[in-house]
Structure formats: C-alpha cells, structure tokens
Amino acid sequence: MPRPRSDDKRNRILDAATRVIVTQGLSAPTMGIAKEAGIANGSLFTYFETKSELFNQLYLELKQEMASVAMKDFPTEADLQDQFFHIWRNWGTWALHSPEKRKALAQLTVSDEITSETRIAGHRLMSAIGELLERVRSAGPMRKVPMSFVITLMNSVADATMDQMIQDPKHAKNHCKNGVEALWRMLA
Amino acid sequence: MPRPRSDDKRNRILDAATRVIVTQGLSAPTMGIAKEAGIANGSLFTYFETKSELFNQLYLELKQEMASVAMKDFPTEADLQDQFFHIWRNWGTWALHSPEKRKALAQLTVSDEITSETRIAGHRLMSAIGELLERVRSAGPMRKVPMSFVITLMNSVADATMDQMIQDPKHAKNHCKNGVEALWRMLA
DNA sequence: TGTACATGACTGTCCAGACAGATTACTAAA
DNA sequence: TTTAGTAATCTGTCTGGACAGTCATGTACA
Structure with a gap:
C-alpha cells in the first residue's frame, strides 16, 4: 500500500x-x-484538484455543520413553536462561537464559484428544517405562498439575527429572541 | 478650453x-x-482612477436610483401602510424593469471593494425610507428592537420579494403583495 | 495653439496549477 | 526482524496567462 x-x-x-x-x-x-x-x-x-473544488467542498462542510448544529438535542415531542425556538437558539450559539465559519459561509454562498450542484446538495442537508418550516407555513397566513419564498425569508431573518447578535454580543440573547419572534409573526 | x-x-x-x-x-x-x-x-x-473607484461610484449611482424610484409619486397624505405599499410597488416595478441593475447592486453590496464611506453615503440616500420605517417600528411590536436590525430585516424581505418576482414574473403582483404583507405582519 | 482627452500597445505583478525529485507508509519476501 | 520494492504523497520552484494601470502618441475642442 x-x-x-x-x-x-x-x-x-x-x-x-x-x-x-x-x-x-x-x-x-x-x-x-x-x-x-x-x-x-x-x-x-x-x-x-482546483481552488474551486476546495471552495465547493468547504461550502458543503460548513453547511453540514450548520445543519447538524441546528438539530442538536432536538425536542421531538415539543410543539412546533418550541422546536423552532430550539433550532434558532442553536444557530445563535453557533454564530457566537464560530463567527469565522459563518462569515466564510456567507462569502461562499454569494460566490459564483459554488456550482448549482453544490448548492442543491447543500439544500438537501437542510431538509429536516425545511420540513419543519413547511408545517408552519401550511397552517398560517403564508399557506398560499411558494415554499421557496418562505425558505428565503427564513434564511434572511436568521442571517440578520445572527449579524445583530455578533455585532452586539452583550444583548445576544435578546436579539435572538427578537429575531425568532419576528419570523414567527410573519409566518404563524 | x-x-x-x-x-x-x-x-x-x-x-x-x-x-x-x-x-x-x-x-x-x-x-x-x-x-x-x-x-x-x-x-x-x-x-x-481605479477599478475600485468605478465600483464605488456605480454602487452609489444604483443606490441613488433605487431610492428615487422608491419615492416616485409618493402619497404624502396617505396613511402609513399605504405609503409603505406604494414604495414596495415601486420597488417591484423597478426590479422587473431593471433586473440587471438589481443584480449588480446585490453583488456590489456584498463586495469588500465598497468602502464603509461609500456605504454610509448610500444609507443617507435612503434616509426618507428610514424615517418612514422608524414610524412603523416605534408603534409596533418591534418598538424595543434596534432600528439597525429592523432596517436589515426590511431589506432582506424586500430582496427576497424581488427575487421571487423576477423568478416567476407571471405572478409578480401576487409575490409583491405577499412580501409587503409579510413585512407588515412582522413589524406592525 | 494649448490643453486635456483618447487610444491601444506595453509593463510589472500576481497567482493557479504543473512538475521533477525527495520522502513516506506499507507490503512481502528473505 | 530486516530489507528491498512500490506506489502514492510532499515539496518548492517554475511557468504561462491574465489583468490593472501606465505612457507615448495622436486627436479634438475652445
């Protein structure tokens, strides 16, 4: 060998x-x-093999981590809102502990080095959260709105929340709560 | 001469x-x-003088256009919600007519070629909308949330809405309505 | 006629990726 | 246990191409 x-x-x-x-x-x-x-x-x-390849792999790796962090200690039996709050808290914690990973992921996400195949693979990693979101959507005021739109909205609210938390870590917990409540008002 | x-x-x-x-x-x-x-x-x-300079100028130019388009035919006497819907419709129309400008602006916004001075100048251009937003925020469930967070949220919802409109122009009007209503639920 | 713009070939720099030779982990025969 | 053999990785230098910005020359306006 x-x-x-x-x-x-x-x-x-x-x-x-x-x-x-x-x-x-x-x-x-x-x-x-x-x-x-x-x-x-x-x-x-x-x-x-190439720089591009490296970036695509890194994107997947980071996305993977973000997805698994979100589902850590997932309360299977809790109600929908609590489950959502749980994920949100996990994300917040992760953002505070790994701001670099988040920044890098943000850069990669908007880069055109990342192929659409990679992006699709990335979405698949988030499917558990997608299903959860779907259950919220289909029961609320956005039930007639395309799921893709709702996903985009959730992602942007999550991003904005994490930004705010990192920028002002003293009140991170508060910002986290504000963010998820804003999301909840929007879609439930 | x-x-x-x-x-x-x-x-x-x-x-x-x-x-x-x-x-x-x-x-x-x-x-x-x-x-x-x-x-x-x-x-x-x-x-x-430099490529960077070109990009910064272009950023301002586009931001400028986006701000002035938003305020076109502004209904000074209408109530707050109508004023907001008006701006939103203007943005939607602009996004449909100038998808390229919007895409370019999006790229510039996340680029680090754009200096913070340029960004600040860009924000100033949007101050009218900021004041409007402030009046909505201070009267609703987000009255204790920092304005910067609310601005970010509005921008992301607006972005998501325009994306959706461009992606599926047949139902653009619908998507536009869905977007602004989602925003309104969030902050009013 | 002076002054500034317009042109496009040119330059210096930077960098992804190739390459040739050195090194290593492992196998199997002795 | 030793040793020779093998096939891969590791290294650092090198190269070919790309590109931002310069400059000498030409041109147009007042």
Whole structure:
C-alpha cells in the first residue's frame, strides 16, 4: 500500500481556508491557505484538484455543520413553536462561537464559484428544517405562498439575527429572541 | 478650453459595468467593461482612477436610483401602510424593469471593494425610507428592537420579494403583495 | 495653439496549477 | 526482524496567462 492521504490534513486545509477567507476574501491566494495549513502549496492540490473544488467542498462542510448544529438535542415531542425556538437558539450559539465559519459561509454562498450542484446538495442537508418550516407555513397566513419564498425569508431573518447578535454580543440573547419572534409573526 | 470630459461617456461606462458585472461578476476585466462601453481600456481610467473607484461610484449611482424610484409619486397624505405599499410597488416595478441593475447592486453590496464611506453615503440616500420605517417600528411590536436590525430585516424581505418576482414574473403582483404583507405582519 | 482627452500597445505583478525529485507508509519476501 | 520494492504523497520552484494601470502618441475642442 502506498502512502495514505490524511483526513487530518484535509481538515487542516479546510480550517485554514476558512480563516484565510475571512481576512482576505475569496481571492486569497492558495499559497496563503497552504501556508496557514502548514503544508506546501503543491500539496493542497493533491487534496483538492482546483481552488474551486476546495471552495465547493468547504461550502458543503460548513453547511453540514450548520445543519447538524441546528438539530442538536432536538425536542421531538415539543410543539412546533418550541422546536423552532430550539433550532434558532442553536444557530445563535453557533454564530457566537464560530463567527469565522459563518462569515466564510456567507462569502461562499454569494460566490459564483459554488456550482448549482453544490448548492442543491447543500439544500438537501437542510431538509429536516425545511420540513419543519413547511408545517408552519401550511397552517398560517403564508399557506398560499411558494415554499421557496418562505425558505428565503427564513434564511434572511436568521442571517440578520445572527449579524445583530455578533455585532452586539452583550444583548445576544435578546436579539435572538427578537429575531425568532419576528419570523414567527410573519409566518404563524 | 481643452477637450471636455463627457458625462455621456461616464454613463456609458457605468451602464457597461452593470451589464458586465451581471454576466461575469466583479472579477470581470476592466478591458471587457471598456469594450462593452465602446471605448479604449485606457480611457476608462480617465473617468475612474481605479477599478475600485468605478465600483464605488456605480454602487452609489444604483443606490441613488433605487431610492428615487422608491419615492416616485409618493402619497404624502396617505396613511402609513399605504405609503409603505406604494414604495414596495415601486420597488417591484423597478426590479422587473431593471433586473440587471438589481443584480449588480446585490453583488456590489456584498463586495469588500465598497468602502464603509461609500456605504454610509448610500444609507443617507435612503434616509426618507428610514424615517418612514422608524414610524412603523416605534408603534409596533418591534418598538424595543434596534432600528439597525429592523432596517436589515426590511431589506432582506424586500430582496427576497424581488427575487421571487423576477423568478416567476407571471405572478409578480401576487409575490409583491405577499412580501409587503409579510413585512407588515412582522413589524406592525 | 494649448490643453486635456483618447487610444491601444506595453509593463510589472500576481497567482493557479504543473512538475521533477525527495520522502513516506506499507507490503512481502528473505 | 530486516530489507528491498512500490506506489502514492510532499515539496518548492517554475511557468504561462491574465489583468490593472501606465505612457507615448495622436486627436479634438475652445
């Protein structure tokens, strides 16, 4: 057997990319990412064929994390509103603890390096939340509004909320509550 | 007097930039913008010192247009909700007629080429709408929520609405109504 | 006729990705 | 346990292309 590729190194590259993207944006040289990860820039390309590939993988990784964080300790038996508040709190906590990951994800989301296949795969990761949202939508004032619109709305309110929490962490809990209540008024 | 700089040419550059940004993103070569505007690439730099400068100017120009479109035929005497619906309809119409400008503006907004001074100047252009929004906020369930948060929320709902309208123009009017009603439930 | 704009070839810089040689993890025969 | 063999990764230098901005020359307006 030949020399194996290390998962650890792959993760170090993804982590490094996250950090570098936050400070330098998506135009950051691969060289910088490699250096930050503690490897030669050439090695980066054995783990990710192209820079674009790296960004797409990172997008999925971050989206994945965001989805699984949201569902942590999910209260299966609680009522719909409590379930929603739960997810919201999880997101808030995550945003406060990993502001870099969130920033990087935001940059990747608006980038056109991310292919539509990657985006679709990303959506699939969020399907559990989508189903929950669907149950809220179909019973409220937005029952005749396309689901895609409702998803977009939820995402933007969530984003705005997390921004506010990060910008003014002292009242984070309050902002979190304000955000989810605003969403709830909108769709329930 | 020497040969004068032409305002027309300046506008042609800004228009060209809008179009090129939509199809190629902000990394579009200045060469392409110049060609699209029908001038030599060198000339672009007599009108805008740097590429960054061009983008900042374009951002302001678009923001300006968006603000003035919003206030067109403003019903000074109507009640608050009607005034808001009016603005919303104007935005919708604009989005349908100038989808390119909207896309370009969206790209510029998230770019870090746009300085904070430019952003502040951009906000000033929207102050009329801000004051209106303030009157709604201070009388509703969000009266204890920071204005900055409310502005962000309005912007995201507006964005989501316009996206939906462009994506499915047949039911644009409906989507427009759905959007503003969602906003209204949220803050009034 | 002077002054500023217009032009497009040109330059210096930057960077993604290739490459050639060094290194490593692992296997299997001795 | 040692050793030789193998196939992959790792490294850092190198290259080819792209691109923002310059500049020398030409041109048009007052």
